[in-house]
Amino acid sequence: MSVSFLDVFTEVATSQDLPCRSYAPELFFAESPADVEYAKSLCTTCPLQAECLAGALERSEPWGVWGGELFVQGVVVPRKRPRGRPRKSDTVTAA
Secondary structure, eight states, X not given: OOOOHHHHHXXXXXXXXXXXXXXXXXXXXXXXXXXXXXXXXXHTTOTTHHHHHHHHHHHTOOEEEETXXXXXXXXXXXXXXXXXXXXXXXXXXXX
16 A cells, blocks of 8 residues: 555644744745745755655646745746846846
């Protein structure tokens, strides 16, 4: 009999505070790059970080912070870009 992430999560969640249970869920799906980085930092202290990330990868989560990583359109990305046009220094000019 295999143990699912949900079983482990439920058991640990009842025994201690997890960041995703202690903070507003909106934080883990925030638009602001600063809020996303804060959510990712909260995951570093979570005892279920590895299991959460593995579960998100298995489920192909489309959005949000899972296991300390940011998912955008189902892909793990290093950081959230701010809305709007990119800075001119970020663009590559053609020679």
